[in-house]
Amino acid sequence: MGSFFSFIETEINSKSAILTDLIGNDENGNFSTVKSMMRHEMDSGLLKKSGYVSGCRTLLRLHRGLDFIRQFLKHVYELRSDEGTSSVCMKVYSKTLGNFHPWLIRQGAYLAMYTLPSRAALLNRVNYKYILTNVYALI
Template structure:
């Protein structure tokens, strides 16, 4: 994982490349997620477990893209179609692309909501409240009670929205709002398309 700082402008450009019509391009998605994973690090130890999980999942998807069946993994749609046809979505030998992506997909709903709320909140709003609300409405649904409680306690170490944006090195408030809105919208579009695929193929309960 690159040690360079999280860059909101870079993230916006990367997510803008993810869609080709309604197709979601795997390489662009993974590249965007690699940048997004740095945001979890900025959120601190509270989301350390998410960061490590995301990094692992990115690695698995890159392996599929470098494998002998790489052409089956060019888009999210082609990946799911291939794994449904070959009955490998619930493979015991190796984590399937569908199972791997599902974890990233769930976290994407959280970051889309977090960025939307960051955009609309005022400078003095506490990040603890913004983050807890976004988490409770999205990612918390997929976590056991112990993790949920841990997140609720840990978010109180987060600074105000203003200080958090400074951590993102966003000095221009209006530019920050514009980028946050765009990134959130891109993520929501990708989430909805992916959500519909998982619903259609009944893949939401992959272990």
């Protein structure tokens, strides 16, 4: 799909792995719900601890990444078959993830987005029948 979506995939996988590890190593139920995780990290002072990978921050970043994908798929669904996806991706990125990335990261992301294919080519690379029939369940 291109370097941009490889980056997104890597980020989602790494955030999911962090949360899975926190839950898997939790013997006291501190990470059994979002509320208990937030309470535990705040009450224990973990959010300010140097080197600690916060479950709260990780979940927030994962949510932002998934929201980007949701909005991108919604806009791709509305495109004509011959239309490119890069302009839609740039628009969605600037409204979602771009708000939280420094300038240099944003510029690299925009550059990578120029390599995105048309809607038809994108759907041909994935299981487009599944996407077309289930996209509104995802968005």
